[in-house]
Every structure is written in structure tokens, then in C-alpha cells.
Amino acid sequence: MTPAKVHRLGYVLFALFTLTAPWVLPLFVDGFWVDIYSEMLIWSLLAASVNLLFGYVGLLSFGQALFFGMGMYGVAIGVAKIGLGFWPAFGFGIFLATGMALVAGIFAVRLTWHYFAIITVVFSLIFYFTALSWKPLTGGDDGLSFSMPPMFTFGEDNEISLTDPTVQYYFIVTCVGLCYALMALVLRSPLGRALVTVKENDMRASLIGLNVYLIRLTAFVCAGFLAGVAGSLFAFFGRYASASYMFYHVSGEAVVWAIIGGVGTLLGPVVGATLLITLREELSHAWEHYLILVGVIVILVVVFAPKGLGGLWLALVNRLFGGTKAPPARAEDAPRATPKAGPGEEKP
């Protein structure tokens, strides 16, 4: 088998698992893991938005929670305050997040590297504090809960709504899957190549006639869209929106998921989010201060596998199946770290 085939097999297995999870997961573990798995998929979209910016254009954003929060509040305010139906509210949330990303991006992408990281934090903090103090609209610290509007209604009392767990699961899977497909499509297009060019060397990119500013802005808006979809889905998932999800700690967590999973790989964020949320769910019952362990794992990954688990996986596949290109980042680390990476790569 060639490495490409192994990767394709991995994708197929992952897709199969995701599609059959509502039946497969309860065979092995408690039924609530289906719910947690859909939550992981939602969060992985937020990590994917960090990945799109950091892994493909080289901009480290510490403010993606802003667009997540915009999507979340778009849905919650749309349903609870404006009285929108399901689809208009969903659209409103995504529209709000993407529009916000456009406005913020016009200013933010003028800066790069440290300055970019800091201005994205500042923007998200401004709106965090605004959401916190604008109680009549956002509910402030208490948050804003709403009751789920139906997706479709047939006749008098037949309706399809997310209150049915199976519908909710497949709705989330469909949306997340579409987002990843869209991202893969964009990354393969000429625009995707341009993104990587800008990341590798923005001076050369501008010399061969690429509009660096516009490319960065496009990526920023796309990332805002991904985060917005994640936020809207999360609002539907929890029937709830709260300012606390806009705080910069949420953005930080997304950055950690993306980097643990491996930036610059399409599904790395899913692996990172899945692994760390599984750790959270499993360890939080066993040990109250499990976060210490999470911190240790984060540091270990950064020190020993700077390309993340996705990078380890690529190195492993290349080594086992005779890949000739792209040797492992640190040859001596790959075999030693493999047992640790194993459970993360298989979907739990």
C-alpha cells in the first residue's frame, strides 16, 4: 500500500465511524458519548478555523471565539428575541459571524504575527465585555436560552426538529461534513495554493503578483465562517448562548486543539479536539484537577511533536508504507512517541 492509499483508508474509516456512531458507540460505551461526539465535531470546526489561519496562511488568531460567539448569539437572539424560525436563525448566526469577520479582518490582517495575535484577542475582548454588559439583549453572565424551533413542519402536528437526538446528530454531522468538504475544496483550488504561498513567503507572493492583503482577508473571512457555523451549531446543540464562550480562553483552547492535532492537516483539528475532549470527559470524573494533566500533555506534545499528532501520523505512515518524500520531523522521536499517538489517531 502506498501512503496515499493508507490516508484514503483512514478517511473512509473515519467517515464510516462518524456515520454509524449512533449505533456503534452505544455497543462499547455509554450512550451519552454520541452526544459528546457531536459536541466534539462542533468544537473541531472552531479548531479548524484556527488551523485554516495558522496552518495555511500563517496567521495565529487568538480571537476565533468572537466569531463563534457571534454565530451563537445570532441563533439565540434570532430565535428568542426576533422570533425567527430554524433556518433563518441559522442563517442569521452564520451571516453575523461572517460579517463580523469581514469587518474585523479589514483591520486585523493589516498586521501580522505577534501584532495579529494580539489584535484578535483585543477585538474578541471588546465584544466579550460588550456582551457581558448588554444584559437586555444577551443575558450577560446568565446567558440566553431558547426553545428549539422546528426544522420542517408537515400538516398539523408532524414536524422534524432537533429535539429528536438522531435528527440532531445527523444534522450536526451533515453541517460539519459540508464545512470540511468546503475547506478541502478551497485548499485544493488556486486560492488554496495562494494561501500557502503567502504563509511560506509573503514577500515573494506579492512579487509574483498575488494580493497578499486580499488573500489574508479571504482566509480570515472563511475562518470566521467556519467559527460562525460552529457557534450556530453549538447554540442549537445547547439551546443556549452565553458570553463566557466569547472569552479568550475559548480561543486559546481552540488553538491548543489545532496545534495538538497538527496544523496544516485537514483533519488534525478533529483529532486534537476529540482527544482533549475525551480526556476531559474521562478524567474529570476520576480526578478533580485533571486540567493539570491536560497542561502537561499540551507541553509534552509541543516539546516532542511540534507538528502535532497529525504530523506524527504522517511520519508514521510514510515510515511503515515506504513513503520516500517528507521524512519525519525528528526521526528519533517518531518511534518513541508512536504508542502515545496511537489511541489519538484511532477515533475513540
Add this chain to the structure above:
Amino acid sequence: MELVIALGMNGIVWGLIIALIALGLSIIFGLLDIINIAHGDFFMVGTVLAWFVLETTGNYWLAFFIVPVIGFAMGALIEYTVIQPIKNAAALSIVATFGLSIILQESVRGTFGAAPTRLVPPIETTVPLFGLEYEVYRLFAALVSIAAIVVFFGFLHRTKMGTWMRAVRFDPETATAMGIPARRVYIVTFAIGFAMAALGGVVAAPITTVDFQAGVDILPFCFMAVIIGGLGNLEGTVAAAVMLAFFEGIMASFFDPTIARIGSLCLMSIVLLIRPHGIFAGATR
């Protein structure tokens, strides 16, 4: 009017404490190229250690001497175990220090507890100042901060280690070639950064609350001071910290504190966009 003076004064005092903490952040950033997300938690560890010293010895003044020393040791240890291995991947410093921040917060929550605690200031008297009764401890806190900042600048410009630090920051390769032990300089720099944040914690603990989340609130403010003052411009950091806190104090006397915070954040984004190299760029060099 009295409220404006009181909050403005509080702002200046708070700004001096922030300046002390932000200086630590600034040298770590300037010398090691590490964006230290855990710096706010170094401050928080300082407040908790101060509380601990007060609980065990009953004497708050001891904390002013013991806590910076503990901070220095912890900083050296962290540099050696966490920062040194990622030196060749500075982009990942944000993630590594994020992990560090989680560890510090969770350790404090496990040992100290989750509930915020207030400390009684060691000096409880007040003096009449500008027509109001002002707490002596706050004046004392400002004095300690100024003294520490002056000592730090003296150290940086008058001692061998300080000269080494400036040399390594200017050009690490030439400095190493000239025989300066760069690794030791990195360790000392990080340790001093931690010690300054911890001292800031001791000074601030009786004014604010001792809380495992205190670092999360203070971190953006320190970064603002570093950025507005200009990355690597240490004098600018001090000036920006005092100005920002004063501005926020004055704003807070007219508006809700959250609105004041939003105001200073907006001010900061404007500065970042118009003068990304700080408001003092060009003034010093």
C-alpha cells in the same frame, strides 16, 4: 470631583503595579521571543504565595522578601524544563505557556481553593490627600513598585548580568561568540520576569483579591501596556502602563467599569493599527 481624584490616584497606583508585571513580560518577550500567556498566572502565584506567607508567619512584610525569591527559583525551573526545549519553535511558545497557565491555575485551585479571599492591608491607616482620606498602603504599594522598577533598570544598565542581557537581546550570536553564556542569561531573564510578576502579586494582593483566576484578568492589560509602549521598549512599557491605568481610572469614575475597560481596549486597537510599534516609536532611538 473627589471620586475622579480617588479613582485617578487608584489608577496611577495600579498602573505602577501593572508596570512592574508588564516589565517582566516585556523582557521575556524581548529576549526570549516567548509570548508568555502564563505571565498573568505568575502574578497570581505571587498573590497566593503572599497569602501563604501571611498565614504561616503572620507577618506580611516577610512576603516582600520571600516571594520574589521563590518566584525567581520557579522561573528558573520553568525556563529550564519548558522554555529551553521549545527555543527552536518560538511560534509554539503560546501553546506551551498556555499549558503552563492551565497547570499553575489548577494547582492553585487544588491547594488554595476556588473561593477568592481578601487580605487585610498591613497598613490600615489613611492620610488626607487632595481633600480625601487616602489609604497609606496604596501609597506604599506605589513606592515599592517604583523602587523595584528603579532597581531593575539599575540592574539592567549597571551590572554585568544586565549588560549581558542587553547584549544577548541585541545579537545573540555575536554575544555567544564573545563568550557570554547565553543559556544562563535566558534562565536568569525568565526567572527575573517571574520574580517581578510575583513581587507585583505581593504588592497588589491587599488591594485586589487572592483568586486563582486573577491572572486571566490582568494578562490582557499587561499585554496592552507592552504593545502600546512598543515591543521591547522597556521605558515605554512603564509609561504606557501608568497612562492606561490612569485613563481607565478616570473613565471608570464617569462610566461603568466594564465600559471603561471597553474604552481602553478600543484605544488599544486604534494604537495598534495606527502605530503598531508603540506610541513612543522613534522617540527613543
